[in-house]
Amino acid sequence: MQTYLVGGAVRDQLLNYPYQDKDWVVVGATPDELIALGYQQVGKDFPVFLHPETKEEYALARRERKQGSGYHGFVCDFGPEISLEEDLSRRDLRINAMAMDSEGTIIDPYGGQQDIADRLLRHIAPAFREDPLRVIRVARYAARYAHLGFRVAEDTLALMTEMSDSGELRTLSPERLWTEFTRALGERSPAVFFKVLLDCRAIASLHPAWAEALTDRILKAVSRAATLQLATPVRFAISAAALDTQQANQLCQTLRCSASAQRLATLFAAHIPLPALDNPENILTLIEQFDYLRRPELLKDFCDGVRAISGSHDAILQLIEKAARSAAEVNAAELMAEGYNGKALGTALRQKRCDVIAKLMKPN
16 A cells, blocks of 8 residues: 655645645555544545544545546546556646655656646646536636746647537536635636636636626736735626626526625626716715625725726725715714604605715815
């Protein structure tokens, strides 16, 4: 029985790039042998085990055969006769198909070290096309390593385009798509993620209107959002800002995105470009749309996102933020003490908030 560190941990060690997770492959062993050593089995379709002390994942060497469509169309074979090279051959990219033994020796049967030197993201074999999620993952790797000079190899991009045009991306579960999109949006260069998916027509396959809406202006805004370290839901909402509200809702359903991302995406789609804000009533109406009394963070995220899209709205955004803070300070109890109640209280409360905002709009 031999154990090897594999995949991302090996890749990132060679790149001197930070990593946390470690994945291990065990060659020449059976499930019973690992269980006897205290490993806990967690995988059903293929044997993955947790180390009894470190709780890191150890998988038996395996090979996969495609027998159906989509992610679930695989049959997994495992056994002590399967070699490390066979196990590595089923991986997506050459830079992910390296292993390291206990003495630190790199096992690199498919040229991953050369691709690292050439800064290339290149698939191992035509079997790459058997898992459509790999299209999204390659784009995510491009976003992660773009600042190191990595690019997608031309033959890999061509294969990704064929896969996108085949429609098989639409067989992926929304949950798996959103998991990959969330990770990619959190990378250092998320605009590169979208650029690669546009180049291989993956976005057009998943949501044609979104592909048209991801203009250079929006991609630059996504880049600025990353520089400003805005949260992932804000980055996603920026990417959807040029859609209308119906299209944004359809996109959120396609990706089954988080509730916070959907809320922001629909708000961005509804209010960008900004409506006319030339009177207190319009400003109050806008901030009410963001539930500013109970959820002030929504309006902050929106303003931060608009700044990322266009700095020319900065003065207006400052006014919106000041208006929200001032309106929130209007005390309903004082009006109740003056005898207002019911519908009259609501009317008086709104008028007082408009009056406060009007003072902010007067030139100094």
